[in-house]
Amino acid sequence: MKVLVPVKRVIDYNVKVRVKADGTGVDLANVKMSMNPFDEIAVEEAIRLKEKGQAEEIVAVSIGVKQAQETLRTALAMGADRAILIVVSDDIHQDIEPLAVAKLLKAVVDEEQPGLVLAGKQAIDNDMNATGQMLAALLGWAQGTFASKLEIEGDHAVVTREVDGGLQTIKVKMPAIVTVDLRLNEPRYASLPNIMKAKKKPLDEKTPADYGVDITPRLTVVKTVEPRERQAGIKVGSVDELIAKLKDEAGVL
Amino acid sequence: MAVLLLAEVTNGELQRDATAKAVTAVKGLGEVTVLCVGAHAKAAAEAAATIDGVAKVLCAEDPRYGHRLAEPTAALIVSLADGYEHIAAPATTDAKNVMPRVAALLDAMVITDVVGVVDAVTFERPIYAGNAIQTVQTTDARKVMTIRTSTFEAAGDGAAAPVEAVAPADDPGLSSWVEDSAAASDRPELTSAGVIVSGGRGVGSEENFRMIESLADKLGAAVGASRAAVDSGYAPNDWQVGQTGKVVAPELYIAVGISGAIQHLAGMKDSKVIVAINKDEEAPIFQVADYGLVADLFDAVPELIEKL
Missing domain, CATH: 3.40.50.1220 (TPP-binding domain)
Known part of the structure; x- marks a missing residue:
């Protein structure tokens, strides 16, 4: 089985986000960028399937700017076999909408014919949580979203999902899309020899035109602002004082 | 100018708080029709009918909807989509699973976690873990969105709206439910x-x-x-x-x-x-x-x- 893993280059999760003064978005110039943390978990899961003998080949795909090559090299250093980069823009501030990403991924799936697509449940930049579900819809495939456990059993996958109120386990027919949640696994670090080896692994560059996909955005960003700041309150000196304040001042007890 | 709102129904029971908050968010956009889906959904539909601002309730009760699997639920919503300009749901894990699938089937870009409705085409949503709030305008004829309920007050009680049964849609039969391991608790949700x-x-x-x-x-x-x-x-x-x-x-x-x-x-x-x-x-x-x-x-x- 071939496994396709889409990965996104996003602002590193440790970086403090700054909204641009002109309100057009978040400042990404000269900011540390990394692989979306949920996508790292997806890459790791694909590698584990390969180590268990359930996957033969792992193909990482990224859709974005040329610099996303680095993100793909990370996936290759972790253990992916080859990579495809679809360059859609040369503007690092141009985010590609999940619908367009899903259409491009569908074209890649049509070409590569994977048995499984493993994706992060959401990207930590636009927080849309949509690409996997949209790709599943376009392909007419089953979806197992927010996975915290994945078992491949013949022509089915058993997916345990993180849902409101607990866990839900479902069985999905393969080929399928599985989107991964935080607790599925802990991604490995790439070793230095593997980072060196990754440089020699194949990385194909494509454009949306190669796939004949229209990526015109449906949403226009009107403005981006900082969230309303909450004012710090007061410090209380004791539990008694806290209870008194909550009763008399805040009226919540 | 009509809104189809997917109610949050868990094991036959209406999650009134989440659903009523979503009603508040969307009722300025047009007449609100609530859709209750489940293996058992009649009681939930009767309950949803009494949320203030709800004009009509559609009830899709069928075993195939027992566990809110994404594929049959999305197929049902798409089968009912004609005539609605907005299709919305409270942003629960169920809706986050289903609504992007609905949007893609309708060739629309989903707008998730809406925290503000500016007008019929303009919405506010948090990005970067809530470190920024973005206002977006959509060009899609049909708007598919999920509502972050914590930012809206729940709609109150109103006169009971009519409830209408709707036929199930074809089930693509791609997935099946195995088990739920819900933490049983007497505490509030x-x-x-x-x-x-x-x-x-x-x-x-x-x-x-x-x-x-x-x-x-x-x-x-x-x-x-x-x-x-x-x-x-x-x-x-x-x-x-x-x-x-x-x-x-x-x-x-x-x-x-x-x-x-x-x-x-x-x-x-x-x-x-x-x-x-x-x-x-x-x-x-x-x-x-x-x-x-x-x-x-x-x-x-x-x-x-x-x-x-």
């Missing part, structure tokens, strides 16, 4: 609770977390946890409050042993009153807390339980 007591890494262990639970039970509160506490195995993931967990806005939020990472604040900073108990005076949680108590939680929490 996290996203609709009036009071929440949350524990963080400072709590130290799963055993110590019982103390957080005792305080919650004393207050009739729901129990929450930071991602650090969940990652450390002190609390189950469905208790997680934050950008990667649940977003809550109770009347009272008590954060115990939580430092206040950005991702946690994103999930609770809209709470009406925030209390922080932490022994580290410099913890960022104090910057958003209305009442901060710098104290060892192992002294303060038992004392609180005793004195409340």
Whole structure:
């Protein structure tokens, strides 16, 4: 089985986000960028399937700017076999909408014919949580979203999902899309020899035109602002004082 | 100018709070028709009919909808989509699973976690873990969206709207339900609770977390946890409050042993009153807390339980 893993280059999760003064978005110039943390978990899961003998080949795909090559090299250093980069823009501030990403991924799936697509449940930049579900819809495939456990059993996958109120386990027919949640696994670090080896692994560059996909955005960003700041309150000196304040001042007890 | 709103129905029961908050968000957009889907949905449909602002309720009751699997539920919504300009749902995990699929089937870009409705085509939503709020305008003829319920007040009760049964749609038969492992609990549901007591890494262990639970039970509160506490195995993931967990806005939020990472604040900073108990005076949680108590939680929490 071939496994396709889409990965996104996003602002590193440790970086403090700054909204641009002109309100057009978040400042990404000269900011540390990394692989979306949920996508790292997806890459790791694909590698584990390969180590268990359930996957033969792992193909990482990224859709974005040329610099996303680095993100793909990370996936290759972790253990992916080859990579495809679809360059859609040369503007690092141009985010590609999940619908367009899903259409491009569908074209890649049509070409590569994977048995499984493993994706992060959401990207930590636009927080849309949509690409996997949209790709599943376009392909007419089953979806197992927010996975915290994945078992491949013949022509089915058993997916345990993180849902409101607990866990839900479902069985999905393969080929399928599985989107991964935080607790599925802990991604490995790439070793230095593997980072060196990754440089020699194949990385194909494509454009949306190669796939004949229209990526015109449906949403226009009107403005981006900082969230309303909450004012710090007061410090209380004791539990008694806290209870008194909550009763008399805040009226919540 | 009509809105189709997918109600949150769990095991045949209407989640009224989440559904009524979504009604508030969308009722300015047009006449609201609520859709209740489930193996048992009639009781939920009757209940949804009494939410103020609901014009009509559609009830799709069929065994295939028993576990809200994405593929049959999305197929049903698409089969009913004609005549609705907006298709919305409260942003629960069920809706987050289903609505992007619906949008793609309708060739529309989904707009998730809406926190503000500006007009029929313009919506506000948080990005970057709530560190920025973006206003977007859509060019799609049909708008598909999920509503972050914590930012809207629940609609009240109204006169019962008519309920109409609708036929199930073809089931693509791609997935099947195996089991639910729900944590059985008498506590209120996290996203609709009036009071929440949350524990963080400072709590130290799963055993110590019982103390957080005792305080919650004393207050009739729901129990929450930071991602650090969940990652450390002190609390189950469905208790997680934050950008990667649940977003809550109770009347009272008590954060115990939580430092206040950005991702946690994103999930609770809209709470009406925030209390922080932490022994580290410099913890960022104090910057958003209305009442901060710098104290060892192992002294303060038992004392609180005793004195409340």
